Amino acid sequence: MLRSVPRTVALLPRSFSTVSVTPSTSSSLTPDQPFSPGYTPLGPKTSTGLVGLLVDPTPIPSLIKANQNLSRHLEALPACAYKSNVSQVVKYRLGVCADALDHHENKGKSMDECIAFVENTIGGTRRHLQVEEMIVEANDEVEVAEMYLREKMWIAQPDEIRYRSATSTSTSSNNKD
Secondary structure, eight states: OOOOOOOOOOOOOGGGOSSOOOOOTTTTOBTTBOOOOSSOOOSSOOOOSSTTOOOOSSHHHHHHHHHHHHHHHHHTSOSOHHHHHHHHHHHHHHHHHHHHHHHHHHSOOOHHHHHHHHHHHHHTTOTTOOHHHHHHHHHHHHHHHHHHHHTTTTSOOHHHHHHHHHHHHHHHHHHHO
C-alpha cells in the first residue's frame, strides 16, 4: 500500500535569501497567458516513479533553497560563459517558483497545482521533469561549480592549446591523403 506524503508550504527563512525571489513577468506568466499547471493533479504525489528518488514533502521551497545555494557558489566565479549561462537558468527557475508560490498564497491555487505548474513550465520540452529531479540537478551543479572554481577552468592552459592545435593539424593532414 502506497502512503502519500503530505506537501506543506514552508517558506524559507530570510537567512537563506541571497537571491531575491519575487514573482517576475519575464519568467512565465503574462496577462494573456493564465496560470495553468498543464494538467489537473489527482492528489498528493505518492512516488516519483524513479528508483532512489523520494518525493520531497516541500518541493518548491527545496528547489528555491537548492538554486539559492547554487547562486552563492556561482558568485565566487569570475565573469565567464559558464557563470552567465547557469546564472540565467537559476534566475529563471527562481522566478517560476516565486510565481507558483504567489499563486498558492494569493490566488488560492492548490499546492499540487503549483507543483504541476513548476514542473511543466521549467520542464519545457522535457515534460516529465519533476521538481525532485530539478533539486538533484541544482545540487549536482554546485559540485560542477566547485570543480570549475578549483580547476580554474575559465583559463586556457598553453599546453592544452598546443595539444589541441597539434591534434587538429595532424587530423587535417591525414584527411588530405
